[in-house]
Amino acid sequence: MTTAYILGAARTPRGRGKKDKGALSGVHPQELLAQAINAVAERARIDKAAVDDVVVGCVTQAGEQGACIARNAVLTAGWPEGVTGVTLNRFCGSGLQAINFAAMGIMSGQQDLVVGGGVESMSRVPMGSDNAGIDGNNPHLRKRVFQVPQGISADLIATIEGFSREDLDAFALASQRKAARAVAEGRFERALVPVVDPETGATLLDRDEHPRPDTTAADLAALKPAFAKMGAMPVGPQGETLDQLALRRYPDVAAIQHVHTAGSSSGIVDGAAAVVVASERFVKAHGLRPRAKVRAMATAGAEPILMLTAPTPASQKALQMAGMEVGDIDLWEINEAFAVVPLQTMRNLGIDPERVNVAGGAIALGHPLGATGAMLLHTALDELERRDLQTALITLCIGGGMGIATIVERV
Numbered sequence: 001m002t003t004a005y006i007l008g009a010a011r012t013p014r015g016r017g018k019k020d021k022g023a024l025s026g027v028h029p030q031e032l033l034a035q036a037i038n039a040v041a042e043r044a045r046i047d048k049a050a051v052d053d054v055v056v057g058c059v060t061q062a063g064e065q066g067a068c069i070a071r072n073a074v075l076t077a078g079w080p081e082g083v084t085g086v087t088l089n090r091f092c093g094s095g096l097q098a099i100n101f102a103a104m105g106i107m108s109g110q111q112d113l114v115v116g117g118g119v120e121s122m123s124r125v126p127m128g129s130d131n132a133g134i135d136g137n138n139p140h141l142r143k144r145v146f147q148v149p150q151g152i153s154a155d156l157i158a159t160i161e162g163f164s165r166e167d168l169d170a171f172a173l174a175s176q177r178k179a180a181r182a183v184a185e186g187r188f189e190r191a192l193v194p195v196v197d198p199e200t201g202a203t204l205l206d207r208d209e210h211p212r213p214d215t216t217a218a219d220l221a222a223l224k225p226a227f228a229k230m231g232a233m234p235v236g237p238q239g240e241t242l243d244q245l246a247l248r249r250y251p252d253v254a255a256i257q258h259v260h261t262a263g264s265s266s267g268i269v270d271g272a273a274a275v276v277v278a279s280e281r282f283v284k285a286h287g288l289r290p291r292a293k294v295r296a297m298a299t300a301g302a303e304p305i306l307m308l309t310a311p312t313p314a315s316q317k318a319l320q321m322a323g324m325e326v327g328d329i330d331l332w333e334i335n336e337a338f339a340v341v342p343l344q345t346m347r348n349l350g351i352d353p354e355r356v357n358v359a360g361g362a363i364a365l366g367h368p369l370g371a372t373g374a375m376l377l378h379t380a381l382d383e384l385e386r387r388d389l390q391t392a393l394i395t396l397c398i399g400g401g402m403g404i405a406t407i408v409e410r411v
Contacts, residue, residue, distance in 0.1 A: 001107050001108070001109075002106065002107055002109055002279050002280050002281070003106075003107070003279075003280050003293050003294075004102075004103035004104075004106040004107050004277050004278075004279070004293060004294040005106075005277065005278050005279070005280065005283050005290035005292070005293050005294075005411065006275060006276070006277055006290060006291050006292045006293065006294070006381065006408065007044035007045075007046065007276040007277070007278050007283070007288055007290055007291065008040050008043040008044030008045075008275070008276045008291065009040060009043075009191065009273070009274070009275045009276070009291075009374075009377070009378040009381060010036050010037075010039040010040040010043055010191065010193045010273065010274055010378075011036060011191050011192065011193065011271065011272065011273035011274075011371070011374070011375050011378055012024070012032055012035065012036055012192070012193055012195050012205075012270075012271045012272050012273070013192055013194070013195065013205045013206060013207050013208045013209060013271065014208045014209060014210050014267075014269040014270065014271040014365055014366040014368060014375075015123070015195075015205050015209045015210075015269060015270040015271065016123070016209045016210055016267075016268075016269060016270075016366075017121075017122030017123045017267070017268035017269045017270050017366070017368070018123055018268070019123050019124070020123075021123075022123050022209060022269070022270055023195075023204050023205035023209055024121070024123070024195055024204060024205055024209075024270040024271070025121075025123035025124060025270065026204070027121070027195060027197075027198075027204065027270075028064055028121075028124070029058075029064050029065050029069060029119050029120070029121035029124060029125065029270075029272070030064070030069055030072050030073045030076045031076060031198050032119055032121060032195065032270065032271065032272040033056065033069065033070075033073035033076075033077075033117070033119040033272040033274070034073045034074075034076040034077035034078075035077075035193060035195055035196070035272070036117060036119070036193060036272040036273055036274040037054060037073065037074070037077055037079075037115055037117065037274045038077050038078075039193040039274070040115065040117075040274040040275065040276055041115075041276070043276075044276040044278075044288070045288065046113060046276060046278075046286075046288075048079045048080060048083060049079075049080045049082065049083070050112075050113050050282075051079075051083050051113050051114065051115055052084075052105065052111040052112060052113055052114050053083075053084050053085070053086065053102075053105065053111065053114050053115075054070050054071075054073070054074050054083065054084065054085040054086070054114070054115045054116075054117075055070065055085075055086055055088065055098040055099075055101050055102050055114060055115070055116045055117075056069060056070035056073070056085060056086070056087050056088070056098055056116075056117055056118055056119060056370070057087075057088055057089070057090065057093075057094025057095040057096075057097055057098040057117070057118035057119075057370040057371070057373065057374070058070075058087050058088075058089065058094060058118060058119055058120060058369075058370035059089055059091055059092070059094055059120060059127075059369040059370045060120070060122075060125045060126070060127060060128075060129050060130055060369070060370075061087060061089060061130065062125060062129040062130040062131075063124075063125050063129055064121065064124055064125055065119070065120075065121065065125045068085060068086070068087050069085075069087050069119060070085030070086050070087045071084065071085035071086075071087075072085075073085065073119070088101070089370075090299075090398060090402070090404065091369070091398045091399035091400065091402070092335065092337060092367070092369055092372060092373070092396050092397065092398050092399065093299070093373055093396045093398040093402065093403070093404035094118050094369065094370040094373065095116075095117060095118030095273060095370055095371045095372055095373030095374035095375065096372075096373025096374065096376070096377060096394060096396060096404050096406055097299075097373065097404060098116040098117055098118055098373075098374065099116035099117070099275050099277065099373070099374055099377060099406065100116075100294075100297040100404070100406055101116065102114035102115065102116035102275070102277040103116075103277050103294040103297065104297070106277055106278065106279045107294075109279075111279070112278060112279040112281065112282040113276070113277075113278050113279070113282050114276075114277050114278075115274055115275070115276055115277075116274070116275050116277060116374065117272065117273045117274035117275055117371065117374045118272065118273055118368075118370040118371035118372070118373060118374045119271070119272035119273075119368070119370055119371050120270065120271065120272075120368040120369045120370040120371050121270045121368075122268045122269060122270055122368060122369070123270050124270070127268075127369075134147045134148070134149065134399070134400075135147050145304050145305070146236075146245045146246075146248070146305070147304055147305060147307065147400070148242050148245060148246045148305060148307075149227070149230060149242070150307060150308060150337065150338070150399065151226055151227035151230065151260060151265065151338070152227050152230060152231050152242055152243065152246055152256065153246070153305065153306055153307040153308050154227075154260050154265070154308060154337070154338035154340050154341070155225075155227055155231070155256050155257060155258045155259055155260055155340075156246055156247075156250070156253070156256050156305070156306060157306055157308060157309065157340050157341075157344060158257065158259050158260070158340045159253060159255075159256050159257045159259075160250065160253060160306075161340070161344055161347075163259070163339075163340050163343055163344070164259065165259040167339075167343065168259055168260060168261075168264040168338075168339040168340060168343070169217065169220040169221060169261075169263065169264060169339075170217075171264065171339040171342070171343055171363075172215075172220055172263050172264040172339050172363050172364075173215060173216075173217055173220060175336060175339075175357065175360045175361050175363040175364040176211065176212060176213065176215045176360065176363070176364045177213075177360075178357065178358060178359055178360040178361075178364070179208075179211045179213070179359060179360025179361075179364035179365055180211060180213035180360075180364075181359075182359035182360060183207070183208070183211065183213070187359055187382065187383070187386065188207075188208065188359070188379075188382075190382055191375075191378050191379065191382055192206065192207070192208075194206035208365050208366070209269070209366075210267045210269050210364070210365055210366035211360070211364045211365060212364070215263070219263070220261065220263040220264070223261035223262055223263045224261065225258035225259065225260065225261055226258075226260055226261050226262050226265060227258050227260060228258040230242060231243035231246075231256060231258060243255070243256045246305055249303070249305045250305075260338050260339065260340070263363070264338065264339040264363060265337075265338050265339070265363065266335075266336055266337050266338065266361075266362035266363055266366065266367035267362065267363070267364075267365070267366035267367060268366065268367070269365075269366030269367065269368050270368055271366070271368035271371050271375065272368070272371050273371045273374035273375045273378060274374065275374055275377060275378065277294070278290070290411050291381055291385070291410070291411070292381055292384070292408045292409060292410050292411060293408065293409055293411050294406065294407070294408055295322045295324075295391070295407040295408060295409050296318045296319070296321040296322035296324075296405075296406070296407045297318060297321075297404075297405070297406050297407075298314050298315075298317035298318040298321060298404070298405050298406075299314055299317075299402060299403065299404045299405075300313035300314040300316075300317055300402070300403050300405075301313075301401055301402050301403075302401045302402070302403065303401055304400050304401035305401075306401065307397070307399060307400065307401045308337065308338065308340070308341050308397040309344065309397070309401075309403075310397060310398065310401060310402050310403025311334060311335075311341065311345045311395040311396065311397050311403040311405065312344070312345055312348040312349060312403070313403060314395055314402075314403035314404055314405040315345070315349060315393060315395050315403075315405045316349070317405070318393065318395075318405040318406065318407050319393070319407070322407050324391075324407065326349050326350060326351060328391060329351075329355070329391050329392065329393045329407070330355065330384065330387075330389035330390055330391050330392060331355055331356075331358060331380055331383055331384060331387075331389060331391075331392040331393075332351055332355050332356045332357070332392070332393050332394075332395070333356075333357060333361075333376040333377070333379060333380045333392065333393070333394040333395070334346070334356055334357060334361075334395055334396075335361065335362055335367070335372060335373075335376060335395070335396040335397065336357065336361035336362040336363040336364075336367075337362060337367060337396070337397050339363065341397050342356060342357065342361070345395070358383055359379055359382075359383060372396065373394065373396055373404070376394045376396070377394050377406065377408065380392035380394055380408065381408065381410075384408075384410050385410065389410070390409055390410050391407065391408070391409050391410075392407070392408050393405060393406070393407050394406050394407075394408070
């Protein structure tokens with residue numbers, strides 16, 4: 001097996017994911033991805049014609065994000081017609097899975113140069129646009145496993161694990177403060193590719209649009225629970241609510257405490273990201289200097305009603321494959337889909353909080369579903385270099401009760 005090297009990375013800013021309100025809401029998602037892959041090709045100093053494939057994560061593959069957005073973005077970007085593209089969906093883990101698949105192609109010896117990444121325009125293609133529901137609207141599956149919306153799962157985990165509203169708000173405030181510090185110190189500037197109007201060339205957005213650096217503890221405390229009304233909705237065959245259906249699996253839990261708010265949940269945003277992965281022979285043949293190498297990759301499944309707990313087993317599996325322990329990881333990126341996810345993962349694995357999401361996370365910066373994993377990997381690389389550290393583990397919770405993890409090491 002050959003080594004998979006990371007040559008370069010690039011991401012767009014995250015724009016607010018609301019129709020006609022975010023700076024990127026007027027940009028077709030193919031254009032977002034096209035600008036990201038053009039930027040990463042330039043940064044990595046590669047010949048686009050040499051790229052074996054472009055692997056792209058995208059969750060809501062409907063409308064403008066349908067019709068294999070990977071291939072259409074390659075064409076939109078003006079790349080040679082011989083370069084192929086493929087689109088995948090592993091829910092919130094899609095962007096990282098795309099990079100992992102790129103690395104697998106390299107490590108197998110079947111490919112030498114692959115671009116992996118992701119895209120999601122949540123303003124133009126909102127969640128649910130594919131009309132698939134949580135379970136593909138399969139009544140037979142629903143009888144076996146009645147999955148609930150992730151916000152209810154997050155509140156159920158917090159209830160079972162004993163995380164309070166104050167715990168979640170404190171984590172959310174820390175995310176905002178870390179992101180604000182990173183922005184003020186210019187720590188995202190290397191990563192960012194300003195998005196331009198494809199017709200005029202005018203810059204539309206050159207910074208992340210979602211952070212709220214002036215957020216206070218009082219602001220967070222004033223927010224109402226985000227998923228209480230949803231949990232009280234009657235949807236079952238006997239008029240059961242979503243909360244009641246979730247608790248079928250957990251009869252010892254008296255009631256779900258709805259503790260997550262908009263302030264302690266990830267933001268809805270638009271964005272795209274791309275990473276170039278290459279083989280050792282390609283690197284040597286072209287005199288290139290990699291930024292890092294992929295040490296290990298893993299996915300893991302967990303209980304699909306709680307849904308969001310699999311970053312723990314996925315991380316453990318990746319560590320085992322790399323012959324490493326938790327303490328060997330210098331920096332962790334644990335996606336902040338909801339505050340309880342990194343809090344539970346840190347508790348389960350005994351991770352030092354000072355090593356986790358050091359530049360903030362999706363609570364402050366936003367979570368462009370198909371692109372987030374690639375963005376987190378880029379942040380990890382930048383922070384490893386800035387701090388002169390060696391190893392990082394990136395992990396995300398995933399719908400349906402899955403998790404994904406990737407370990408990278410600087411070279």
